[in-house]
Every structure is written in structure tokens, then in C-alpha cells.
Amino acid sequence: MSEEEKNTTIYVIGHCNPDTDSICSAIAYADLKRKLTGNKYKAKRAGQVNSETKFVLQHFGVNPPGYLPDVRAQVKDIEIRKIQGIDRNMSIRRAWEKMKDNSVVTLPVVESDNQLIGLITIGDITKSYMNVYDNKILSTAKTPIVNILDTLQGELVAGNPDKIIDSGKALIAAANPDLMENYIEENDIVILGNRYESQLCAIEMNAKCIIVCDGAPVSRTITKLAQDKDCTIIKTPYDTYTVARLVNQSMPISHFMKQDNLITFTTENFIDDIRAVMAKKRHRDFPIVDKKTGEFIGMISRRNLLEAKRKQLILMDHSERSQAVDGLEDAEILEIIDHHRIGSIETMNPVYFRNQPLGCTSTIVFQMFEENNIPIEKDIAGLLCSAILSDTLVFRSPTCTPVDEMAAKKLAEIAGIEIEEYAKEMFTAGSNLLSKSPEEIFYQDFKKFTANDLTFGVGQITAMNQDELEKIKDKLLPYMEKAFKDHGVDMLFFMLTNILQESTELIYQGNGAKEVVANAFNVSNPDEKVILEGVVSRKKQLIPPLMMTLQQDNN
Structure with a gap:
């Protein structure tokens, strides 16, 4: 491997509305890849960290990954010619x-x-x-x-x-x-x-x-x-x-120097954006300054744009284009690690793709640590265990497998936590949503899906208290119409899941959504809501029936 490849940062990133698994699996997998290769792997997030995940990160003393909302090539991805600035009095x-x-x-x-x-x-x-x-x-x-x-x-x-x-x-x-x-x-x-x-x-x-x-x-x-x-x-x-x-x-x-109306760029500027500016000016070189301090960094020219390197990514916990970070088509995907259905993401080259029918992506990451005989440190074990408990609802979800439960128990031992007691604290922290705005609640865990030519969105929150869910629902119902218009989807669904009762109240919006719910779950005359007993998993219990119904209706 060349020195250039060794110095290239590879970003490990989850979906754009990250849950605990998306964040924790990215952090853990970046740690594993660094230990295996010695190269630069950095966990990133494509959205805001929710309350549950904040609790997990703080509990184990881990900083949240940096925010990366767009992975298009930036000025920092090209070679910036370093040159020392000169004094105004130089002859x-x-x-x-x-x-x-x-x-x-x-x-x-x-x-x-x-x-x-x-x-x-x-x-x-x-x-x-x-x-x-x-x-x-x-x-x-x-x-x-x-x-x-x-x-x-x-x-x-x-x-x-x-x-x-x-x-x-x-x-x-x-x-x-x-x-x-x-x-x-x-x-x-x-x-x-x-x-x-x-x-x-x-x-x-x-x-x-x-x-x-x-x-x-x-x-x-x-x-x-x-x-x-x-x-x-x-x-x-x-x-x-x-x-x-x-x-x-x-x-x-x-x-004699030019000092008025200087055209400068920062390392954060996207190549697409500055290309148009450069085309309108006949300057040979353009200065780059630090976005925060304004300090001069170096110079670039039009020729440098031809050498722009695409960001290299590893996608965690998703393979749906609609769930991915913005600018994905301009990046190079190296790996995909996921436990959901195979989605719509296409790659330019063959990639390492690992998809297993497990309850959590973090379980797959745990397996990879063990397969490579890499010891798992206490904080990483805590993150992986938390993600498994979150995704499987402490082994209550039908997505949970014996492999998930075995992994969580091993990780809990390394992390020094008692599963039931810790899980209760985690879910309580995550379900403390009454003080949040309807928008914050809605986007805590929201994903988009595509069935043939139809696009629909599904959000979910979990709580251990039915009264809390009722109050949250009252805040969400008026917001659903706005969210439906903002996303331009055909239908919108939201799951209010009670962990202890192992049931979900489903609310929905969109033309035909009522009929889809009736057909998918064999419910007669559903109102704007429907109670789905025994349904707690979006991935395994909600999405498959919706997909099947939409595909049948389309046919």
C-alpha cells in the first residue's frame, strides 16, 4: 500500500437519522479497522445524535462522531499547494x-x-x-x-x-x-x-x-x-x-497587489460549488483560508480540481440510498456492513458486503472482532452491547437471534454492566421525549424506503410507559402532515412502540395509506391509527408486510 493510501482517511458512517446501532457500530468498526490495518479510519455521523445514544456515549466516556452531512469532494480532498505568505513590504x-x-x-x-x-x-x-x-x-x-x-x-x-x-x-x-x-x-x-x-x-x-x-x-x-x-x-x-x-x-x-474583492475558498467548500466560480474568473490561482480562523493555508488552481479524490466510505447499518448521507454518488463506497434487507445503493466497483439476518449490525461487528482475534476494549464493548439491547429491545424483538443474545451477554461482561438494570436506564433516557419538539421526536429514528415506484417513510420511538406514548402521539399527529409534505413521499407511517406491552400504535398519512395498513395487517376499517399487538420491530414486522402489499397493489 502506498504512503498516499495510508494517509487517506476512510469514513465509517451510518444512515442519516442515526439510532444507537448506527452510531455505535460505526465507532466500533472504525476501531477494529484501525487495529487491523494501521490506517486512518474515522467514525462519522450523518445526522443528530438522539437522547438514547447520548446516554450510551456519555455512560462509556466516548465522544460522539463528527458530523458529516455531505460526502461530496471538498477542497480538503485535493492537493493544496503550500506556500508561505509574504509581507506587504517585500520588494x-x-x-x-x-x-x-x-x-x-x-x-x-x-x-x-x-x-x-x-x-x-x-x-x-x-x-x-x-x-x-x-x-x-x-x-x-x-x-x-x-x-x-x-x-x-x-x-x-x-x-x-x-x-x-x-x-x-x-x-x-x-x-x-x-x-x-x-x-x-x-x-x-x-x-x-x-x-x-x-x-x-x-x-x-x-x-x-x-x-x-x-x-x-x-x-x-x-x-x-x-x-x-x-x-x-x-x-x-x-x-x-x-x-x-x-x-x-x-x-x-x-x-500593486490586489486586495479588494479577493476570491477565497475554505477547505470545507465543495468542488462542485467552486468549479463554477473558477470558470467565471481568469485567475490562475485561488487562495484557501481556514473557515474558522481565516488564516491562509495555501493555493489551488483549476488543474487541482481534476485531481480531486472522492471520499472513501464504509456504510454501516443501511444499504438504502434514501437513508444514506448526501452526496453519496460522488463518494467511493468500500464496504457495507448491515443487517437489514438489501437496498437500492449501487457501487462503481465490487465492494466488501457483509449482510447477516441478525438483530443488530453491532452483533456483526462483534463477530468480526472475534474472527480476527482482536480484544475488545471496555468502552467499545459497552457501545456494542448497548446497540444490541436497543435494536433487539432487550431480546424481546422478533429480530433478535441467539447470536445477538450471546454477543450482548459477552459484551456486557467485558463492559461491566448488568443487562436488565442498564437497559432500563438506557431506554428511560431515550424515551424522555416530552420536552422535545415534534420535529425532534419525529426524526429520532426515521427512514425512507422504496417499493417499485412508491416511496414511503417510517419513523419509530420506543417507550416503557403508555401514558408517555399517548402524550407524544398528541404532539406528533399535527406534525405528521407537515412532515409528509416536506419529504414528498407517497405515504408516511410512524410507530409508537411500547416495549413492556410488546405492541405498537401505528399512525399514518398519505393517499392510500389507510388501505395499505388494512391489507398489510388484516385490519378492518382502520382509523388514523391502528394497534398492532406483538409488533415491535420495524425491520422484521412492519416493513415486510408494507412492502408486500405495495408491490401487490402496484402489480
Whole structure:
């Protein structure tokens, strides 16, 4: 396996309305894969963590997985060219050299805290050299003396290198001193040679800076006079012609950089979204900044978009496209671990698919730990056991198998919990729904399904108290109509399951839903609700009859 493959993060993620099994199996399977391969596997969630799952995670001291609502390729999935930001006072010459050394045409300009303040391009530098006819450009650009020293490979004979040229023009003292007095003004920058009289005249005319060419010596008298008059003296080995050509390259890039309406992206931006923006602009490079801090990170170009890597996923506890995280079609699915019916997800390549008729996906994960002789740590055991107890309703659900019960008991021993007592605490925490909004209750455990051309949604909550279920139902009934319209499904069903009584009250919405319920469960004249005795499992007792009825009606 290449280094690149080793450094790629593979996300282990459940369905978009995650229950305890979806979250816990993802965390445990990521742990198993890391131990087996040494590679980067990270558990993620595609929805909010419900009350029951929060209790489980807190009980075993495990942080909830990070939220990943969309798995389309993002800027962080492509190669971001790392380049150090430059200071706004850097000279044009230094910026040009930095571009050549790094084989780039754009440099980011940053403040001391690495906040992006501008961009300088090779085009900006070209314009600065070709379009400047103003002899006051050095002062207009507020050129630091230190830049002139660096650009001319100069030696500071007198003056302060930290000073800024902020007034005056630049000129060459080619005439004799008598004529020089007519055009040298206060604060000018004078380029001259080794003539004592010219140097003296420039200083006496209150020039701000004189540049002595050809490495000519500067007398002590001239140096002392310059110090007294606060005039900077720079000695350079270049001749007058070369100095005249080079001196403008000492200007700071801040005078030429782009700083208004900068187009920036963050690592969280989706490739699809920025592709359209890039197409409208003729920029070669675009800066990337941190979404939270605004700090500069690096640069990308249109070419980088061609190299975008699809996110790699392992799907847990589902194989239905309607239940999956957004953007799934743009991701690469590597594995699917599930205990439900085989759904509608299609893959580009063959994948590892493990689907077993068990009561819980976490039972499958437990088996895989044992098959690979990997010890299960206490917190992971607690998560897996909790998921099995939740999905099987403490072994009361018809989906529960002897394998699930055996796995839960082994895991409970490792986790140090007493099953009945712990399960009661867990279900109590999960059924504390009266303080929640109808929306929060509805989406605690909601999934979509497809039968031929029909789409329907099924939600479920479980409780150990019938009075609580009645109050929850009163909150849910008015919300059902809104949820039905929001999802655009053909039918909507919701299960209010009493764990102790092992029964479910089913409420529903949608044209034909009443007839489907009547046919599926052999109920005559159902109202807006129906009591299903002995029905506690959505997967095994509700979905199959609904599917069969819908398929028969369609035929």
C-alpha cells in the first residue's frame, strides 16, 4: 500500500437519522479497522445524535462522531499547494525571485497573524515595470530604504534603514552642480556618481537620499554632512544605468497587489460549488483560508480540481440510498456492513458486503472482532452491547437471534454492566421525549424506503410507559402532515412502540395509506391509527408486510 493510501482517511458512517446501532457500530468498526490495518479510519455521523445514544456515549466516556452531512469532494480532498505568505513590504524584485524559485505566478500577501490581505501576480509585477512613467512612484509606493539597499545590493553609509521614502521624486544627477540646483528639490532621491561637488550639492538641496554608483568611495565630510542633514547615503556596485533600471524594483508589493474583492475558498467548500466560480474568473490561482480562523493555508488552481479524490466510505447499518448521507454518488463506497434487507445503493466497483439476518449490525461487528482475534476494549464493548439491547429491545424483538443474545451477554461482561438494570436506564433516557419538539421526536429514528415506484417513510420511538406514548402521539399527529409534505413521499407511517406491552400504535398519512395498513395487517376499517399487538420491530414486522402489499397493489 502506498504512503498516499495510508494517509487517506476512510469514513465509517451510518444512515442519516442515526439510532444507537448506527452510531455505535460505526465507532466500533472504525476501531477494529484501525487495529487491523494501521490506517486512518474515522467514525462519522450523518445526522443528530438522539437522547438514547447520548446516554450510551456519555455512560462509556466516548465522544460522539463528527458530523458529516455531505460526502461530496471538498477542497480538503485535493492537493493544496503550500506556500508561505509574504509581507506587504517585500520588494517587487524579491517577490519575482520567490515566484521563480517556487515556479508559481501568484503569491499570497499576509499580515503577521497569517491573515490574507492581498495577492500579487506575475502580471502585477509586469505592469509595475512596464507602465510606470512617474518619477515620484518610489514615494507614492512608500518604498522602505531597506528595500532599496537589498535591490541595489547596497551599503548603508549614512541614515536609518527603517525609514520610508514617502515624498520626493527620483532623478539622475547627470548635470554639473550649477544646473542641479535648478531641479533637485527637498526630499528627492538622487542617483549620482563619485563627484564630490554633485554629492555635496544634492545634500545641501535637502535630498532625502543619495545613491552613489559604481562603488565609489564617500568622503567623511560628505558622510558627516549627510548625517547632520538627515540624508541617507547608499553606496552600490552597480553603474548609473543599471541603478536607474533596478531602483523601481525596490517598491513594496503593497502598492500593486490586489486586495479588494479577493476570491477565497475554505477547505470545507465543495468542488462542485467552486468549479463554477473558477470558470467565471481568469485567475490562475485561488487562495484557501481556514473557515474558522481565516488564516491562509495555501493555493489551488483549476488543474487541482481534476485531481480531486472522492471520499472513501464504509456504510454501516443501511444499504438504502434514501437513508444514506448526501452526496453519496460522488463518494467511493468500500464496504457495507448491515443487517437489514438489501437496498437500492449501487457501487462503481465490487465492494466488501457483509449482510447477516441478525438483530443488530453491532452483533456483526462483534463477530468480526472475534474472527480476527482482536480484544475488545471496555468502552467499545459497552457501545456494542448497548446497540444490541436497543435494536433487539432487550431480546424481546422478533429480530433478535441467539447470536445477538450471546454477543450482548459477552459484551456486557467485558463492559461491566448488568443487562436488565442498564437497559432500563438506557431506554428511560431515550424515551424522555416530552420536552422535545415534534420535529425532534419525529426524526429520532426515521427512514425512507422504496417499493417499485412508491416511496414511503417510517419513523419509530420506543417507550416503557403508555401514558408517555399517548402524550407524544398528541404532539406528533399535527406534525405528521407537515412532515409528509416536506419529504414528498407517497405515504408516511410512524410507530409508537411500547416495549413492556410488546405492541405498537401505528399512525399514518398519505393517499392510500389507510388501505395499505388494512391489507398489510388484516385490519378492518382502520382509523388514523391502528394497534398492532406483538409488533415491535420495524425491520422484521412492519416493513415486510408494507412492502408486500405495495408491490401487490402496484402489480
